Amino acid sequence: MKITSPTASTLKKLKENKAALFGFAIVLFFITLVIFADIIAPYDPNEVFRARQPPSSKHWFGTDTRGRDVFSLVVYGARTTFYVGACCCLIEFVISFIIGGVSGYIGGWLDEALMRIADIFLALPSFIMVILAVSMFKARSLSIIILVMALIDWPYMTRVIRSQVLQMKNAPFVEAARAMGASTPRILFRHILPNIILPVIVLSTIHFAGYVLWEASLSFLGLGDPNSISYGAIILSGKNTLQTCPWISFFPGIFLFLLLLGFQLFGDGLRDIFEIRV
Amino acid sequence: MKLRTYIIRRIIMIIPLFFAMSALVFVLIHLAPGDPILTMFGTSAPYNKDIIEVMRQKYGLDKPLYEQYLIWLNMLLHGDLGYSYLNSRPISVMIGERIIPTLELTGSALVITVIVSTILGVTAAVKRNSIIDHIVTSFAVTGRGIPSFWLALILILIFSLYLNWLPVCGRETPGMTFSSPFEYWLDKIKHMILPVICLSSYQIAYLVRLVRASMLDVLNQDYIMTARAKGLKESIVIYKHALRNAILPEVTVIGLYVGYLMAGAAVIETIFAWPGLGSLLVTSVHRREYLLIMDISLIIFIMVLVANLITDIIYAYLDPRIKY
Numbered sequence: 001m002k003i004t005s006p007t008a009s010t011l012k013k014l015k016e017n018k019a020a021l022f023g024f025a026i027v028l029f030f031i032t033l034v035i036f037a038d039i040i041a042p043y044d045p046n047e048v049f050r051a052r053q054p055p056s057s058k059h060w061f062g063t064d065t066r067g068r069d070v071f072s073l074v075v076y077g078a079r080t081t082f083y084v085g086a087c088c089c090l091i092e093f094v095i096s097f098i099i100g101g102v103s104g105y106i107g108g109w110l111d112e113a114l115m116r117i118a119d120i121f122l123a124l125p126s127f128i129m130v131i132l133a134v135s136m137f138k139a140r141s142l143s144i145i146i147l148v149m150a151l152i153d154w155p156y157m158t159r160v161i162r163s164q165v166l167q168m169k170n171a172p173f174v175e176a177a178r179a180m181g182a183s184t185p186r187i188l189f190r191h192i193l194p195n196i197i198l199p200v201i202v203l204s205t206i207h208f209a210g211y212v213l214w215e216a217s218l219s220f221l222g223l224g225d226p227n228s229i230s231y232g233a234i235i236l237s238g239k240n241t242l243q244t245c246p247w248i249s250f251f252p253g254i255f256l257f258l259l260l261l262g263f264q265l266f267g268d269g270l271r272d273i274f275e276i277r278v
Numbered sequence: 279m280k281l282r283t284y285i286i287r288r289i290i291m292i293i294p295l296f297f298a299m300s301a302l303v304f305v306l307i308h309l310a311p312g313d314p315i316l317t318m319f320g321t322s323a324p325y326n327k328d329i330i331e332v333m334r335q336k337y338g339l340d341k342p343l344y345e346q347y348l349i350w351l352n353m354l355l356h357g358d359l360g361y362s363y364l365n366s367r368p369i370s371v372m373i374g375e376r377i378i379p380t381l382e383l384t385g386s387a388l389v390i391t392v393i394v395s396t397i398l399g400v401t402a403a404v405k406r407n408s409i410i411d412h413i414v415t416s417f418a419v420t421g422r423g424i425p426s427f428w429l430a431l432i433l434i435l436i437f438s439l440y441l442n443w444l445p446v447c448g449r450e451t452p453g454m455t456f457s458s459p460f461e462y463w464l465d466k467i468k469h470m471i472l473p474v475i476c477l478s479s480y481q482i483a484y485l486v487r488l489v490r491a492s493m494l495d496v497l498n499q500d501y502i503m504t505a506r507a508k509g510l511k512e513s514i515v516i517y518k519h520a521l522r523n524a525i526l527p528e529v530t531v532i533g534l535y536v537g538y539l540m541a542g543a544a545v546i547e548t549i550f551a552w553p554g555l556g557s558l559l560v561t562s563v564h565r566r567e568y569l570l571i572m573d574i575s576l577i578i579f580i581m582v583l584v585a586n587l588i589t590d591i592i593y594a595y596l597d598p599r600i601k602y
Contacts, residue, residue, distance in 0.1 A: 120295065120298045120299065120302070123295060123537075123583060123586065124299065124579055124582065125537035125538065125540045125541045125578065125579070125582055126537070126541065127538075127541030127542075127544070128537075128541050128544065128559070128575055128578055128579070131544060131559060131560070131563060132303065132306055132307075132571060132575045133306055134563075135307075135310075135566070135571055136306060136307065136309055136310040209423075213425060216425060216427075217425070217427060217545055220427045220545065221544070221545060221548060221560050222560075222564065223560075223563060223564075232427070235427065235428055235431065238431075239431060239549075242431060242434065242435050242439065243435070246435055249428065249432075250432070253428035253431070253432070256425050256428065257423050257424050257425065257428065258423070260424075260425065261419075261420060261422070261423030262423075264422055264423060265419065
């Protein structure tokens with residue numbers, strides 16, 4: 001019998017999962033856009049040309065109502081989406097790891113209290129909460145929006161981490177660490193964290209798409225950061241000239257669609273490959 | 279435990295949740311900077327000093343925060359939602375007008391989602407690996423990526439602006455007189471088609487996969503083989519024996535879906551100028567009318583909680599195995 005290493009068998013599974021591969025290709029495409037935006041975009045996103053030009057060889061996706069090149073906006077917009085998605089996922093992970101770890105490892109009344117709070121958050125429609133929380137701020141910067149979204153969406157990942165910690169806290173290797181006198185934070189960070197990173201990555205890939213969609217929806221409602229280049233805001237800016245200049249809303253939407261699709265397919269694929277229930 | 283006891287217990291469990299939610303909303307809004315009176319009623323409203331003083335008294339703004347919360351809660355429980363100075367109307371009246379359109383929209387989206395996803399999912403599972411199955415599955419995969427607000431614009435562009443088949447926005451044609459009730463309903467339905475499609479597309483795509491998977495699972499079970507072996511018609515096997523068990527996972531997810539629907543309604547209602555709670559919420563955020571924001575979000579939260587309760591009861595009814 002041929003023995004394959006875990007990495008090799010994972011790669012093989014990934015190759016067989018067409019949907020996941022397709023998703024991965026889209027994600028790679030967007031990563032290229034994000035890294036090489038300065039080279040790929042033909043113009044500076046704030047450079048102004050004649051407004052409302054239809055797509056042409058000079059302006060692939062036309063120009064918007066303010067005369068900005070839509071293709072360049074879309075390319076730079078990818079940076080905003082990645083910034084939002086990555087920051088949100090990171091903050092969500094930090095919050096979830098602290099709350100989920102403490103809750104699962106220490107348990108008792110603290111666990112009970114934290115999980116009841118999580119239940120309240122889970123029972124409420126998150127996007128309405130985001131609107132509610134964002135409404136408090138006079139100036140809505142991207143950082144505030146990111147923070148608000150991550151603070152509202154934490155309970156889901158917290159629960160996953162908590163259940164993982166619960167499963168692991170009496171495992172022999174954790175017991176061994178405890179017997180050697182390791183402190184609780186050390187056990188959580190050095191021994192448990194490396195073992196739960198896989199479900200976290202899988203869940204983050206799926207949540208990434210969710211955060212991007214939230215940010216775009218907020219911007220589309222006019223509740224986003226007016227100074228950032230957001231797909232939602234570009235789509236909104238084309239709303240009133242939909243009949244005469246449909247390209248302003250159309251192309252950013254296609255890119256947003258591809259991005260969401262890519263992350264969802266890739267996330268679903270990873271979940272199936274690693275057989276993780278999230 | 280009997281079903282009735284379970285229902286009563288679930289209703290009682292809503293009470294602490296309501297208090298937690300109202301406290302959350304209250305605290306969030308009171309974190310907002312500025313004079314609470316001005317933030318609550320919107321800075322651009324026409325006031326004089328007397329009104330402000332009356333409001334300060336009424337909402338107990340000279341008292342500690344927890345007392346303010348109790349005063350507000352007491353008013354809420356007595357049905358006094360406050361007054362909107364920007365609109366010069368009581369908030370309860372404004373919300374009352376908006377609830378029905380929102381329920382109309384979200385309710386239709388819910389019904390359409392359940393029917394369409396069940397039919398598509400079951401068909402795909404029964405005709406596994408056929409062309410229909412491939413079409414349905416690829417829709418299920420792509421449908422989840424389409425942002426609803428973008429889909430709305432594209433559909434408006436095609437069906438309203440180019441083809442001129444459906445109205446661009448609104449709930450009914452203003453100023454139109456109808457010769458028959460049929461025409462009136464036709465007009466209403468025409469206005470609903472696009473918003474309902476946009477609101478339900480994501481969830482249909484999601485549920486189709488779920489129904490298909492659980493149907494395939496059920497069709498492989500022994501009791502289905504028994505049903506077929508005793509010579510029942512295939513349609514009876516599928517729609518009477520298999521379907522009931524296959525849609526159980528769908529029912530649980532629908533409870534969560536209601537929350538998503540209310541959130542989606544905020545976006546879709548704004549695009550289609552649908553006079554519902556969601557669009558009112560977005561406008562009040564733009565105008566910074568915090569009292570209105572507080573009331574609307576609380577009403578939406580309560581609606582979601584009640585909807586969750588209803589789905590749990592339906593679930594308990596559909597699946598006698600469930601232990602409450």
